[in-house]
Amino acid sequence: MARPIVVVGDCMLDIDIDGSATRLSPEAPVPVVDAERVWHRPGGAGLAAVLAARTDSDVILVTAIADDAEGRELTELLESAGVTVARLRMNGTTPCKTRIRATGQSVLRLDYGDGTVPAGTVPGPVVEALDDAAAVCVADYGRGVTAHPALRTLIESAAQRVPVVWDPHPRGADPVEGCRLVTPNQGEAQSCSADALRQKWQAHAVCVTLGSDGAVLSTDTGETTHVPVPPAARAGAGRNDACGAGDRFAVAATRALADGVDTAEAVRVAVTAASRFVATGGAVAVSTPVAVGTPGRGTDGTAMITTDVSQVRDRMRARPGTLVATGGCFDLLHTGHVRLLHQAGQLGDTLVVLLNSDASVRRLKGPGRPVTAALDRARVLAALACVDAVLIFDESSPESQLEALRPDVWVKGGDYTEADLPEAAVVRRNGGEVVLLPTVAGYSSSKLIRDAAMTERGNS
Structure with a gap:
């Protein structure tokens, strides 16, 4: 021994x-914290x-x-x-x-x-x-x-x-x-x-x-x-x-x-x-958080943003409870995204968003995308109260990030099936669950971008 x-x-x-x-x-002339x-x-x-x-x-x-x-x-x-x-x-x-x-x-x-x-x-x-x-x-x-x-x-x-x-x-x-x-x-x-x-x-x-x-x-x-x-x-x-x-x-x-x-x-x-x-x-x-005000937020009111999966893993795994992760391009954040993120956050205690980088979005969506740069997309996500960390990744699929992070729950929108998600096998192999949440009808980043382009052409 x-x-x-x-x-x-x-x-x-x-x-x-x-x-x-x-x-x-x-x-007295002292700050109120x-x-x-x-x-x-x-x-x-x-x-x-x-x-x-x-x-x-x-x-x-x-x-x-x-x-x-x-x-x-x-x-x-x-x-x-x-x-x-x-x-x-x-x-x-x-x-x-x-x-x-x-x-x-x-x-x-x-x-x-x-x-x-x-x-x-x-x-x-x-x-x-x-x-x-x-x-x-x-x-x-x-x-x-x-x-x-x-x-x-x-x-x-x-x-x-x-x-x-x-x-x-x-x-x-x-x-x-x-x-x-x-x-x-x-x-x-x-x-x-x-x-x-x-x-x-x-x-x-x-x-x-x-x-x-x-x-x-x-x-x-x-x-x-x-x-x-x-x-x-x-x-x-x-x-x-x-x-x-x-x-x-x-x-x-x-x-x-x-x-x-x-x-x-x-x-x-x-x-x-x-x-x-x-x-x-x-x-x-290595501290234990005690709920006060809005739990899960950083000292500046936003979540951490990084490309280092080990940093996210160590910081988030130090917290007690269920670790939930979701991912996507989030290129033009809309009502459907926000609802998905809030519902995902309610499934556990900590929510990590895996965000496709600009190069990754271009491979998936084609030229002209993303409309919004990765860091700006990350900042908007990080400002949401339900999000605890945003991890930016370059691959087309977040399989390697999920292998390292090992979330308890992986969430995607209901417009996918598990067969569409190669990363689902990684999550399940490590003991996690895959949850598909319903989407909000009528909301799509691609549709919003097309509609905006048509409006601009009509006004020109």
């Missing part, structure tokens, strides 16, 4: 409230454990959680993500961190919860987890878990047998001696060089993370190396939420070291993983 990855550190309940702000409060979406997720070491559980089947989190409403929700979120919790005792209440953002910009962070971790003996399940670990990732958030004397002794002992990666915090305890890798960010490192920190902490290596600039690695061989972000992993322009990037870095490095790679290669793997994590939505992708 494979040995577990053990994550150690402070855990909290993270809540993100996303919305828009278009006015000021009459009570209209909440459009609320996300709940494990925070701190809890997020690190959830991220580890996405690639490892056996992840144990050593942390302290109080027996209160927030603690029970936190435990449920962790267990539903496949994380086993080995508890330390907590006095007080479970820490909770709420971020309020408007159009992707942070407006306020509200922290509450006074939980502390008292010294004392370590429970048996914690001892067993650390004794059996394949590797240990310490995610310190400065709330007392890593200062527990008996726990520190166990971690230091583990460092003599297996890789220990320690992500420190300015208010937390120093890493134990013998860590394979310590990963402070630039702010946490402050004025010290990576080499000076390595010597201070008696670690085999220290890697100072630099966000979009990669990382600087110093090892006990005396080498200092800059590890850049690979171009393919860079986040695009726009709002990129880096929350959780440090946790993604630490768990990726831990997994790589557990697999036996050297420290330099583990850091390269971790830099790439953290950058891709930010580029593909960050912590929101």
